[in-house]
Amino acid sequence: MRIPVSFLFILLFSTAIHAQKKNMVVGFLRDSATKEPVVLASVSNLNTKKTVMTNSRGLFKIELADDQVLSFAAVGYYFDTINFQRKLLKNDTLFLELAPLVRSLGNVTVTSRGMSAYQLDSIERRADFMQNIVNYKIPTVSGSNSGAGIALNIDHFSRKEKNKRKAQAFFETNEREAYINYRFPPAIVTKYSGLKDEALHLFMQLYRPSYEWLRANKTEEDIKYYINDKLKEFNKNK
Numbered sequence: 001m002r003i004p005v006s007f008l009f010i011l012l013f014s015t016a017i018h019a020q021k022k023n024m025v026v027g028f029l030r031d032s033a034t035k036e037p038v039v040l041a042s043v044s045n046l047n048t049k050k051t052v053m054t055n056s057r058g059l060f061k062i063e064l065a066d067d068q069v070l071s072f073a074a075v076g077y078y079f080d081t082i083n084f085q086r087k088l089l090k091n092d093t094l095f096l097e098l099a100p101l102v103r104s105l106g107n108v109t110v111t112s113r114g115m116s117a118y119q120l121d122s123i124e125r126r127a128d129f130m131q132n133i134v135n136y137k138i139p140t141v142s143g144s145n146s147g148a149g150i151a152l153n154i155d156h157f158s159r160k161e162k163n164k165r166k167a168q169a170f171f172e173t174n175e176r177e178a179y180i181n182y183r184f185p186p187a188i189v190t191k192y193s194g195l196k197d198e199a200l201h202l203f204m205q206l207y208r209p210s211y212e213w214l215r216a217n218k219t220e221e222d223i224k225y226y227i228n229d230k231l232k233e234f235n236k237n238k
Contacts, residue, residue: 023063023064023065024061024062025061025062025064025089025092025094026059026060026093026094027043027059027060027062027093027096028057028058028093028094028095028096029054029058029072029074029097029098030058030097031077032099033100035097036058037054037057037058037059038054038058038098039054039056039186040053040054040055040074040185040200040201041053041054041058041060041072041073041074041098042072042073042074042177042180042208043060043062043071043072044071044072044073044177045062045063045064045070046069046071046081046170046173047069048068050062050063051208052205053201053204055198056197056201064084065084066086067083068084069081069082069083069084069170071170071173071174071177073174073178073181074098074178074181075121075178075185076101076121077099078098078101079125079171080096080099081170082096101124101125102124116182117182118178118179118182121178122175122178125178126175129167176211177211179211180208183214183223184204184208186200186204188220188223189203192223192227192228192231193227193231203231203234206230207227207233207234209226213226
């Protein structure tokens with residue numbers, strides 16, 4: 001019996017959608033001290049290089065499979081990284097926390113004059129990381145789903161140099177995400193786009209600039225023109 005091509009297409013499409021939903025993970029990211037949502041933090045699957053942003057409730061959705069590494073970066077916080085295992089997940093939802101830095105100046109655009117908030121926070125994160133690098137291990141997501149990563153639970157890692165290099169690579173990847181967060185904060189995006197709430201969240205997730213672009217374009221004016229250009233595309237597609 002011959003199966004119509006259209007039926008095969010629908011079957012394959014449905015299978016793909018089902019597989020995508022199966023790997024979709026929902027999570028909430030909160031401040032470990034205040035328990036308040038961490039808004040517009042970057043959540044990255046380091047295996048697939050996919051990054052999403054948390055919304056006003058700290059909610060995020062991202063495709064994630066077993067043994068993939070999920071990392072988190074936000075302005076004014078230490079980094080967090082987990083090795084995902086679905087079988088340990090409760091209620092199909094991740095509940096994670098980020099520890100605030102001891103000193104935070106909030107959203108300040110990086111400039112060439114003096115020490116920026118990004119530089120000062122980076123120094124604090126790096127000092128904490130180097131202090132613990134010898135024993136660092138990426139934790140597996142636990143049944144309680146409490147946040148535990150580079151800054152919070154670094155005391156189990158391996159004795160081997162290759163694992164130290166892996167830890168350093170994860171740290172540098174998170175530092176890049178942090179740099180993007182500082183240079184592309186919600187206050188700047190709202191200032192030049194007028195977007196707020198869910199529209200702001202969607203725009204920042206869709207048009208998050210790359211680390212390389214931001215390093216090559218160092219001024220707020222560069223970001224202004226970037227936002228204006230992407231806003232035309234955003235409004236057209238909306």
